[in-house]
Amino acid sequence: MRNYHRVLSLTLSGVFAILLAWLVRWPVSADPGDSLPDHQAADNSACLACHGTPGLQTELPSGEPLYISIDPDVFAQSIHGQLGHACTDCHSDRSGYPHDPIPVENRRDYALERYNACVRCHQEKYDTSLDSVHQKALAAGNKEAAVCTDCHGAHDISHPNEPRTKVPQTCERCHSEIYDIYAESVHGEALIGEGNPDVPTCIDCHGVHNVTGPSNSPFHLFSPQICADCHANTELMDKYGISTDVFETYVADFHGTTVVIFEAIAPDQETNKPVCIDCHGVHDMKMVDDPESKVLKANLLTTCQRCHPDAEENFPETWLSHYQPSPDKAPLVYYVNLFYRYFIPGGLGPMLIFVLTDGARRTIKRVRGGQDE
Numbered sequence: 001m002r003n004y005h006r007v008l009s010l011t012l013s014g015v016f017a018i019l020l021a022w023l024v025r026w027p028v029s030a031d032p033g034d035s036l037p038d039h040q041a042a043d044n045s046a047c048l049a050c051h052g053t054p055g056l057q058t059e060l061p062s063g064e065p066l067y068i069s070i071d072p073d074v075f076a077q078s079i080h081g082q083l084g085h086a087c088t089d090c091h092s093d094r095s096g097y098p099h100d101p102i103p104v105e106n107r108r109d110y111a112l113e114r115y116n117a118c119v120r121c122h123q124e125k126y127d128t129s130l131d132s133v134h135q136k137a138l139a140a141g142n143k144e145a146a147v148c149t150d151c152h153g154a155h156d157i158s159h160p161n162e163p164r165t166k167v168p169q170t171c172e173r174c175h176s177e178i179y180d181i182y183a184e185s186v187h188g189e190a191l192i193g194e195g196n197p198d199v200p201t202c203i204d205c206h207g208v209h210n211v212t213g214p215s216n217s218p219f220h221l222f223s224p225q226i227c228a229d230c231h232a233n234t235e236l237m238d239k240y241g242i243s244t245d246v247f248e249t250y251v252a253d254f255h256g257t258t259v260v261i262f263e264a265i266a267p268d269q270e271t272n273k274p275v276c277i278d279c280h281g282v283h284d285m286k287m288v289d290d291p292e293s294k295v296l297k298a299n300l301l302t303t304c305q306r307c308h309p310d311a312e313e314n315f316p317e318t319w320l321s322h323y324q325p326s327p328d329k330a331p332l333v334y335y336v337n338l339f340y341r342y343f344i345p346g347g348l349g350p351m352l353i354f355v356l357t358d359g360a361r362r363t364i365k366r367v368r369g370g371q372d373e
Helices: 002-023 045-051 072-077 079-083 107-120 123-129 133-139 148-152 166-172 176-183 186-193 202-206 219-231 234-238 245-252 254-265 276-280 297-304 331-372
Strands: 057-059 065-067
Touching (some): 107 123, 107 148, 166 176, 166 202, 176 186, 202 219, 219 234, 219 245, 219 254, 219 276, 245 254
Antiparallel strands (some): 057 065
16 A cells, blocks of 8 residues: 555656646657756756655665755755756766666665766866765765765755865764774864864865875875874964874874885885874873873873883983973983084084195195106
């Protein structure tokens, strides 16, 4: 009886659509191969005559319902609606009535079959996504890997980063555990809790359409450069009283120097030296004075022992904590650096002058000796 009512409803809706199309002088044919004229001022009334009916759905071979109702107001407010796109721009195979049967087994297969429509207008972004961790997972047979419509939606597409909190909330649909950790981090609390637009979201570190991660790139090796995008930005850091020395001092110490060498000579190999995320955390970064911070002095030994299991209590004292040496911080290192800053040029400078003048004297003497002969 339920199927009878559904068929009756679809039939009556189809008849209404044909009558409406005739009234607005649109040529509608029973042949599914006939398509509507291109754009016709993007008048979607013929499609919405059926699909604007609330609660409309059809049943797929798997037994799952496929909801095919479209809220006209939601679509009108979407980016595509505002740009004046017609339904048939994406559903080019659905013009005419009745429609052909949907050639998929279940709702996920329908999503995977339909998202390729995005390529017609967004070829460049689609090509960029082909090397992403999502597309590689999809190619490996994981049908749950995210595609365009999973992140952007279908008929309700809006600006992906307005508001900016929308970005991590989109990723949360698949990565809820990571989202929960991020939400309590120094970055997540500032963005989600305070609405601060300056802190990084998922896409600032992992990319947008070319999403990368530890499974499809040397992410660990190049992660310091990701951190540098913000922490080496003087203008941005000055807003929050954060020194950009954190990056410069890392590159200058023995850990950072090794990583820089690896980047230059072996970009495809992982380094065994720690990078920012090894000490500060990945998604769970905390303020340096937070009791749970991995780099808080009380917790620093435990962090160091991850790479240096034999490290003793005074081991972290050898680290300058990203400070430039000064008379107040690491005075011994400061004065040793100061000594060599003047000693090296003061010692080598006169020696270089002596070598040059001695060479000139010998040359002059040799020339004069030759003239006397």
